[in-house]
Amino acid sequence: MYELLEAIIYYIGMILIFVGGVLDLLASIGMNRFKNFYLRLHAATVGTIGGAFYPLVGLGLVALTLHGYGVMKYYIAGISFTTAFFLLITAPVGSHALAQGAHRGRIVLPEPAVVNRLLEDEEKGVKR
Amino acid sequence: MSLIPPPDTTIFLISIAISFFITASILYFIRLVKGPTLPDIVLAIDVLSYDLAVFIVAFSIACRSPLLAVGALPLVLWAYLLDMYVAKYFMRGELGD
Amino acid sequence: MNRAVIALSLIIPLTLLYLLYTGSISLFELLLGIIASIIIAALFGDILVSSPGKLYSPVRWFWLLFYGLYYLTLIEAKAHWLVIKLIFNPSKIRAGIVRIPYSVKTDYAITTIANSITNTPGTVTVDIDEERKKLYIHWIQIVDESEEGAHKHISEVFEKYASRIFD
Numbered sequence: 001m002y003e004l005l006e007a008i009i010y011y012i013g014m015i016l017i018f019v020g021g022v023l024d025l026l027a028s029i030g031m032n033r034f035k036n037f038y039l040r041l042h043a044a045t046v047g048t049i050g051g052a053f054y055p056l057v058g059l060g061l062v063a064l065t066l067h068g069y070g071v072m073k074y075y076i077a078g079i080s081f082t083t084a085f086f087l088l089i090t091a092p093v094g095s096h097a098l099a100q101g102a103h104r105g106r107i108v109l110p111e112p113a114v115v116n117r118l119l120e121d122e123e124k125g126v127k128r
Numbered sequence: 129m130s131l132i133p134p135p136d137t138t139i140f141l142i143s144i145a146i147s148f149f150i151t152a153s154i155l156y157f158i159r160l161v162k163g164p165t166l167p168d169i170v171l172a173i174d175v176l177s178y179d180l181a182v183f184i185v186a187f188s189i190a191c192r193s194p195l196l197a198v199g200a201l202p203l204v205l206w207a208y209l210l211d212m213y214v215a216k217y218f219m220r221g222e223l224g225d
Numbered sequence: 226m227n228r229a230v231i232a233l234s235l236i237i238p239l240t241l242l243y244l245l246y247t248g249s250i251s252l253f254e255l256l257l258g259i260i261a262s263i264i265i266a267a268l269f270g271d272i273l274v275s276s277p278g279k280l281y282s283p284v285r286w287f288w289l290l291f292y293g294l295y296y297l298t299l300i301e302a303k304a305h306w307l308v309i310k311l312i313f314n315p316s317k318i319r320a321g322i323v324r325i326p327y328s329v330k331t332d333y334a335i336t337t338i339a340n341s342i343t344n345t346p347g348t349v350t351v352d353i354d355e356e357r358k359k360l361y362i363h364w365i366q367i368v369d370e371s372e373e374g375a376h377k378h379i380s381e382v383f384e385k386y387a388s389r390i391f392d
Contacts, residue, residue: 007131014141021148023305024179028155030312031175037167038349039320040159042308042365044171045346050305051152052178055145056200059185062142066135066189074248075194080185082246083200087178090204092343092350094174094211099351099363101218102167110363114321115370118352118361121324127354 010065016058024051037102038110041095048091056084139190146186153179170214177207228270234277235266275331285390292386296341300382304345311365319367322351324359325376327384334391341383348379 023046030043060080063073102108103118110116121127132138153176160172181200188196236259243258244250279285311318327338339350342362352361362379369375 003131010132017142017145018148020182021145021152023309024152025148025155026309026312027175028152028159030308031159031172032155033312033315035315036320037165037171038363039318039365040168040171041349041363042346043312044175045344045349046305046308047152047156047175048178049301049344049346051149051175052182055149055182056185059142059182059189062138063189065132066138068135069192072192072194076185076188076197078246078248079194079197079200083181083185083204086201087181087204088344089340090208091174091178092340094208095171096339096343096350097211097215098167098170099349101215102165103351105218105221107167107218108165110320110322112320114319114367116322117324118322121354121361126357127352 006065009061013058013061013065016054017062020051020053020055020058023047023054027051036111037108038099041099044095048087048095053084053087053091056080056087060084142186142189146183149179149182166214167218170210174207174211177203231274231277232263232266232270234280235270235274236262238280239265279391288386288389292390295386300345304347308346308365318365320363320365321367321370322361322363323367323370323375324361324372325380326372327358327360327380329384329388329392331391334387337387337391338380338383341387342380 027043027047027050030046031040034040034043057080060077063069063076063080066073069076109119118127133141156172156176156179160169160176163169163172181203184200184203185197188194239262240255240258243261244254247254247258274280327335329335329338335353339353339360342348342360343350347365349363350360351363353359354361360380362375364375364379367375368378
C-alpha cells in the first residue's frame with residue numbers, strides 16, 4: 001500500500017516536470033513571436049506558472065520518494081514547495097507592477113488594441 | 129519495490145527534462161538581448177530567474193546535496209524586488225521608496 | 226482591547242506555521258516558536274488581520290483548499306491551452322484593455338481576485354480604481370467588450386470563491 005502511494009506520487013511528479021519543460025519551451029517561443037510588451041506578458045505568465053511552478057512542485061514530489069537520500073530528501077522537498085508557494089504569490093504582483101508602471105509612465109502602450117478603456121478613462125479624467 | 133525506478137534513472141530523466149529548460153532559457157536570452165524597451169528586458173530577466181530556480185533544485189537532487197537548493201528561494205524573491213523597483217522607476221522617473 | 230484579542234488569536238496559527246517549517250516538535254523548537262509568534266503577533270497583528278473570528282472558521286478553510294485545487298488544475302489548464310493556441314496562430318489575437326466591476330469588500334479578497342486574474346495566462350490586471358470598484362484587465366482575446374460580459378467571462382468564478390473565503 002505504501003509502495004503504491006509512493007509510486008503514484010513519483011509518477012505525478014515526473015509528469016509535472018515534463019509538462020513544465022514543454023510549457024516553458026512553448027512560452028519561450030511565444031516570447032519571441034509576440035509583437036508587443038503586453039502580449040509578451042501573457043507568454044511570460046505561461047513561462048512562470050506552467051514553466052516554473054509546476055516543475056518545482058513536481059521536483060518536490062519526486063524528491064520525497066527518492067531512496068538512498070536519508071533525511072536530505074525532506075530538506076530538498078521543503079525548499080522546493082516553499083519556493084513554489086512564494087512564486088505563486090509574488091510572480092503575479094511583479095508582472096502587474098510592471099504592466100502598471102509601463103502604462104502609467106507611457107513607456108509602451110498596447111498599440112494594436114481593439115479597445116483601451118484605461119487610456120479613455122485617464123484622458124477623460126474619470127480615473128484619478 | 130520495483131514500482132519506481134532507481135535514483136540513477138530518476139536523475140537521468142530529470143536531466144533530460146532540464147534540457148528543455150536550457151533550450152527555453154536560450155530563447156528567453158535572445159529576447160533579453162533584442163528587447164526593444166526596458167519592460168521587455170525586465171520581463172525576460174524575471175522568467176530567466178524562475179528557470180534558474182528550477183534548475184538549481186534539479187541540480188541539488190542530482191548532486192545529492194540540499195545546501196545547493198537554498199539559493200532558489202532568494203532568487204525568486206529577488207526577481208520580485210527587481211519588478212517593484214523598476215515599476216517605481218517607470219512611474220516616478222527616479223529610484224526611491 | 227481589540228488589538229490584544231487579535232494578537233492572542235494569531236499565536237496558535239503562527240506557532241503551527243513555525244513548527245511546519247522547522248519540521249520537529251522538540252521542546253526547544255516549541256518554546257522558540259511560541260516566543261517568536263508572540264513577538265510577531267504583537268508587532269504586526271493589527272496590520273494583517275482585522276476580524277480574527279474568520280481565522281478559525283473551518284468552512285472558509287475548506288473553500289480555500291477546494292478553490293486552490295480547482296484553480297491550479299482546471300482553470301489554469303484551460304487558460305494555458307488558449308494562449309498556446311494563440312502562440313502558433315498570432316493573427317487571431319484581439320487584444321485590448323477592458324474594464325470589469327468587482328463587488329467584494331476586504332483587501333484580501335481583492336488581492337485574491339487580482340492575483341488569480343494575473344496568474345491565468347491571457348489576462349493581466351493592469352490597474353485598479355478602488356473608489357468606483359473597477360479593475361482594468363489586459364485581455365489577449367476579447368470575446369465581449371462590455372463590462373458585464375467581460376466580468377462573466379473573466380472573473381465571475383474567482384469572485385464567487387473569494388467572497389466565500391474572505392468576506
